[in-house]
Amino acid sequence: MIDKKVGIILVNYNGAKDTIECLNSLKNIYYSNKCVYIVDNNSNEEDVKYLENNVDYFDVKIIKLKENLGFSGGNNLGIKKAMADGCEVIGLLNNDTTVEVDFLNQLVVKLFSDEKIGAVVPQVRDYYNEGIVSYGGGEINYLKGSVFIEGINRYEDSINNTERCVTFGHGCCLFIKSEVISKVGLLPEEYFLYFEDADYSIQLTKSGYKILYCPESIIYHKESVSTKKGSDNFQYYFTRNRFYFIKKNFKTLSKLTAYPISILYLIKKMTLKEFELKNIKAGLKDFFRRKMGKRDK
Secondary structure, three states: OOOOOEEEEEEEOOOHHHHHHHHHHHHOOOOOOEEEEEEEOOOOHHHHHHHHHHOOOOOEEEEEOOOOOHHHHHHHHHHHHHHHOOOOEEEEEOOOEEEOOOHHHHHHHHHOOOOOEEEEEEEEEEOOOOOEEEEOOEEEEOOOOEEEEOOOOEEOOOHHHOOEEEOOOOOOEEEEEHHHHHHHOOOOOOOOOOOHHHHHHHHHHHOOOEEEEEEEEEEEEOOOOOOOOOOHHHHHHHHHHHHHHHHHHOOHHHHHHHHHHHHHHHHHHHHOOOOOHHHHHHHHHHHHOOOOOOOOO
């Protein structure tokens, strides 16, 4: 029986009700040697009060920030705290998720089944329709400059239920050995939102570690609650960060296809009225200006 100390990090930004629901599901899991770190990314006063008044689980530590540091910045503070507390496994878990009672047992066992495995990811299902798989493994797509997610918006099939190594570990739920973080480093903070998990997946594999997809471990995700898909911020960060992701991680030959395909993708999104030109222009402008981090007001 593996009994590694696990630190689970939830980043909250004006989503206290979701965070408490996630926390309540974590209270019921079988794995006992764990501590939960809630990092609040400068939420409004009402949200913080709700959070503080409803946390009744003794193994929870709340870290309140005075500014919104984004996904990576918030998680990195939680990672540092968990590692300082002696956690041997660091779990990044979106606050808008709930988990099966045995999800963590499955992940920890698999994580330590091979010294080359640096991180593990579970199967992610739709919170509102539990029969639909929204992540059944994923790969970095060097042709298109994006990621390919297996099983997305599909009901269960054989690929979703196949344990295997993948090149993209979904940041919605990613559990990493602490010793691996010590070698690879923290999450890249320049993205602020989106593509940081894809970037970190590349850093893990470049460092010689495997990312293992574990379909027997299951969680449920409310997709894009904090920054809704289709919102101005989603469009801006997705545009800017996709091009930055290509620039940072792709070789010249891959860039020759990834950049044009990414542009065609944005044109298609505009045609379908899913993206607006103003947000694409703002994202591209900041990419070319090398303006990363949080978007200016």
